[in-house]
Amino acid sequence: MNYSTSINTVKQVSDDLYIITEAESIHCYLLIGSEKALLIDAGWGYEDIHPILRKITDKPVMLVITHGDPDHGLGAANFSDFWIHPLDYGKLLRNDTYDERKSMLDYRLKKLPSLASFINEEEYCNSRLHATAHFLRHGEIINLGNKHVECILTPGHSYGHLMFLEKEQGRLFAGDQLMDEHNIWHFSSSDEQAPFQITLNSLKKLKARINEINAIYPAHEKTPIEKRCLDELIECFEHELSSSYENDRPFHSPHGNAWQHLYKSVNLIYSDERLEEFLGHPVKHKQSL
Ligand SMILES: [Zn+2]
Numbered sequence: 001m002n003y004s005t006s007i008n009t010v011k012q013v014s015d016d017l018y019i020i021t022e023a024e025s026i027h028c029y030l031l032i033g034s035e036k037a038l039l040i041d042a043g044w045g046y047e048d049i050h051p052i053l054r055k056i057t058d059k060p061v062m063l064v065i066t067h068g069d070p071d072h073g074l075g076a077a078n079f080s081d082f083w084i085h086p087l088d089y090g091k092l093l094r095n096d097t098y099d100e101r102k103s104m105l106d107y108r109l110k111k112l113p114s115l116a117s118f119i120n121e122e123e124y125c126n127s128r129l130h131a132t133a134h135f136l137r138h139g140e141i142i143n144l145g146n147k148h149v150e151c152i153l154t155p156g157h158s159y160g161h162l163m164f165l166e167k168e169q170g171r172l173f174a175g176d177q178l179m180d181e182h183n184i185w186h187f188s189s190s191d192e193q194a195p196f197q198i199t200l201n202s203l204k205k206l207k208a209r210i211n212e213i214n215a216i217y218p219a220h221e222k223t224p225i226e227k228r229c230l231d232e233l234i235e236c237f238e239h240e241l242s243s244s245y246e247n248d249r250p251f252h253s254p255h256g257n258a259w260q261h262l263y264k265s266v267n268l269i270y271s272d273e274r275l276e277e278f279l280g281h282p283v284k285h286k287q288s289l
């Protein structure tokens with residue numbers, strides 16, 4: 001069956017797992033249990049995906065959001081309830097504005113002009129979250145009937161970043177904190193995103209549980225990814241970054257200028273300020289921003 005639309009591409013991974021990729025940008029995962037289905041992330045919300053969900057499953061769908069960035073959470077505007085870690089709720093609400101929707105939609109349409117005829121821009125930019133927010137705790141288990149999903153708080157890319165580990169088959173839904181060659185942003189100041197040391201602690205705690213993990217599904221680009229991506233990100237923070245950052249290249253984005261650090265599968269976007277806070281001394285790059 002083809003459940004895709006002009007905006008969302010749907011791929012079936014197995015009989016109980018679907019990837020709904022919105023605007024070639026973000027993967028939302030639909031994991032179907034015997035009693036309930038879990039939707040992990042809601043995307044930008046350029047269209048209401050309920051018709052897609054209803055075609056795939058007749059089970060009630062619980063929406064959980066890995067973190068409060070707009071590409072993961074604004075799609076909750078099409079839902080009546082969602083679950084998020086309390087530390088990221090404020091971030092999501094700050095992104096729930098006309099200007100955020102407008103600027104990011106303009107950026108997306110520049111990349112994918114063909115989408116313009118399928119999105120009602122004014123209606124989208126004027127939409128807002130009306131859903132009831134519920135909070136998830138670290139270690140909480142979501143019961144889907146024949147499968148159980150553990151919420152793992154992984155502060156780093158955001159303070160309230162959650163990963164979701166499906167216990168029976170060891171499938172880890174990793175949000176924006178683990179990627180294979182796709183960029184991970186640690187660019188905002190440490191009052192918005194956690195310091196590298198906190199990120200490293202999260203990654204090491206995850207590494208200690210690696211035997212429970214069989215597959216890793218990130219929110220962007222290549223999916224699933226190999227476990228070595230976790231090892232390589234830990235290596236990067238533990239010693240590799242401090243010895244080679246001088247050669248990093250400038251990275252220009254709609255949110256400002258930063259540095260791009262490439263190491264094996266790692267593609268880290270950061271600022272001088274973030275690195276200095278981590279290393280405890282001033283840093284200097286060979287190139288200038
Ligand atoms: Zn993010």
Ligand SMILES: [Zn+2]
Pocket residue numbers: 026069071072176219220
């Ligand atoms: Zn993202």
